[in-house]
Amino acid sequence: AREDGSSRFHKDHRWGFFPSASVGWVISNEKFMQNITPINYLKFRASIGTLGNERIGNYPYQTYISFNNAIMYDSAGSTPQSSMSAAQQDYAYENIHWEKTQSWDIGVDAAFFNNRLDFSADYYYKKTTDMLLSVAIPSFTGYSAPDRNVGKMHTRGWEVKLGWSDRIGDVTYAVSFNISDYKSIIDNLNGRQQFNSDGTIITEGAEYNSWYGYKTAGLFQTAEEVSESALLSASTKPGDVKYVDVSGPDGTPDGIINETYDRVVLGSSLPHYLYGGSISLGWKGLSFSLLFNGVGKQLSRLTESMIRPMQGQWLPAPSVLLNDNGSRNYWSVYNTAEQNAAASYPRLSHQGGEYNNYKMSDYWLKSSAYMRIKNINVGYTVPKKIVSKVGIKGLRVYVNIDDPYCFDSYLSGWDPEAGASTYITRTYTFGVDIKF
Numbered sequence: 001a002r003e004d005g006s007s008r009f010h011k012d013h014r015w016g017f018f019p020s021a022s023v024g025w026v027i028s029n030e031k032f033m034q035n036i037t038p039i040n041y042l043k044f045r046a047s048i049g050t051l052g053n054e055r056i057g058n059y060p061y062q063t064y065i066s067f068n069n070a071i072m073y074d075s076a077g078s079t080p081q082s083s084m085s086a087a088q089q090d091y092a093y094e095n096i097h098w099e100k101t102q103s104w105d106i107g108v109d110a111a112f113f114n115n116r117l118d119f120s121a122d123y124y125y126k127k128t129t130d131m132l133l134s135v136a137i138p139s140f141t142g143y144s145a146p147d148r149n150v151g152k153m154h155t156r157g158w159e160v161k162l163g164w165s166d167r168i169g170d171v172t173y174a175v176s177f178n179i180s181d182y183k184s185i186i187d188n189l190n191g192r193q194q195f196n197s198d199g200t201i202i203t204e205g206a207e208y209n210s211w212y213g214y215k216t217a218g219l220f221q222t223a224e225e226v227s228e229s230a231l232l233s234a235s236t237k238p239g240d241v242k243y244v245d246v247s248g249p250d251g252t253p254d255g256i257i258n259e260t261y262d263r264v265v266l267g268s269s270l271p272h273y274l275y276g277g278s279i280s281l282g283w284k285g286l287s288f289s290l291l292f293n294g295v296g297k298q299l300s301r302l303t304e305s306m307i308r309p310m311q312g313q314w315l316p317a318p319s320v321l322l323n324d325n326g327s328r329n330y331w332s333v334y335n336t337a338e339q340n341a342a343a344s345y346p347r348l349s350h351q352g353g354e355y356n357n358y359k360m361s362d363y364w365l366k367s368s369a370y371m372r373i374k375n376i377n378v379g380y381t382v383p384k385k386i387v388s389k390v391g392i393k394g395l396r397v398y399v400n401i402d403d404p405y406c407f408d409s410y411l412s413g414w415d416p417e418a419g420a421s422t423y424i425t426r427t428y429t430f431g432v433d434i435k436f
Contacts, residue, residue, distance in 0.1 A: 006054040006098070010061040013097035020049025041111040046104075053099040056132050056147045063092040091143040099149065101128040118163045126155040126184075133194055133202065151189045153208060157182025170283055177277040179296075184208040184270075199301055199360040200269050211266040211299060213360030214257070215244040219331050219346055232257040233356040239331035239340070239347030241357045266362045272297040285381040294371035294407075300419060302364045306411055309348045320411055321345055368416035370408035376401045394435035402427040 001019040024045035027033060033042070066089045107122040131151030137143060158181060165174035186204050194202040201212035220226050220238045230245035230253070247261045248254025254261070273296025280289040307318055309330075323329045330345035346357040358364070379398030387395045403424050410416035415424050 016098035022047035179275040300368035400429040
């Protein structure tokens with residue numbers, strides 16, 4: 001058990017008590033297991049514990065006064081005088097306290113066949129209470145959204161690890177694989193919602209940080225189709241994204257695209273089925289190893305820098321707007337009807353023009369599942385009987401490649417793991433290890 005204190009909370013709520021306990025049973029040590037030769041090790045375990053979170057800004061229970069620069073004014077024709085104003089800058093909340101997460105975990109560890117096969121599995125459940133979230137308050141107060149303890153969330157997850165190692169003559173080899181997944185669902189926010197700037201939402205009944213926006217039905221192809229459809233913008237034209245009229249004030253479609261009634265949860269923004277593994281081989285002095293990892297399921301948002309033409313004024317349009325053969329991959333009046341029906345992107349629009357096409361919607365959500373080869377290493381250790389003749393105790397030469405390749409169906413030219421922020425570079429290293 002532990003008791004932690006944080007200066008981010010008021011003195012009356014500064015301390016939190018976080019107990020934990022675990023139990024395990026190595027069943028393979030029991031007498032009745034001794035004659036089961038394939039099983040070398042078998043352990044069952046369980047644990048329960050509580051953790052605290054205080055990752056918020058400093059001193060949310062205190063407010064401060066900000067003074068503006070002095071200004072001069074004429075006081076009824078007399079000598080000019082200066083005046084300085086002051087205002088409260090934030091909303092203080094003294095009752096804010098630790099967010100707590102209670103975790104339950106059960107697992108098994110095992111080894112079989114003379115320890116050549118190893119296996120472990122875990123299943124866990126977490127319950128988070130008093131979540132620390134920003135709570136919207138009326139804008140007329142002049143304050144930004146303060147942090148409050150307002151939410152409850154539960155998480156279910158699992159993890160499996162499997163490995164095999166053996167020798168066949170002079171060849172040694174080993175393979176390993178692991179995979180895990182989890183899902184966090186918001187149980188209660190006291191009727192509130194938190195809209196995030198990246199297009200996600202924290203809302204009751206949905207996965208934590210779910211994508212939130214409009215559903216779409218392709219692109220408008222004709223002016224008649226535009227005139228017969230519910231629109232988000234009066235400037236909508238053929239070639240624009242077609243949004244779905246989901247609902248209205250009475251719960252049924254009302255012929256109007258409105259952010260209050262037509263935006264819905266579009267799916268999880270978090271990665272699922274995270275996996276990784278390794279392969280290693282050895283034969284006499286030669287060695288080979290490979291590491292890989294990946295994500296089995298994830299939806300990522302294509303940002304405007306990836307797909308919007310003329311976003312940078314005089315910068316060239318993104319290359320994804322053209323097909324491999326150089327033809328247009330966007331809707332255009334210069335295309336045939338068949339080409340426009342197959343176009344992946346809406347009509348071109350200049351920076352500062354209408355923003356109908358680039359609202360947060362499922363049109364710009366794309367699978368960012370991938371498998372990445374993280375590292376390849378090939379080496380050779382020169383036999384000692386050879387290097388000892390020149391006074392060297394050991395000599396190994398190797399080639400190492402970091403991030404050589406990524407298998408994915410993401411946007412061409414962009415990395416599904418890095419997103420729009422940066423690129424993951426491929427690195428080659430040639431080396432020699434010498435021991436004297």
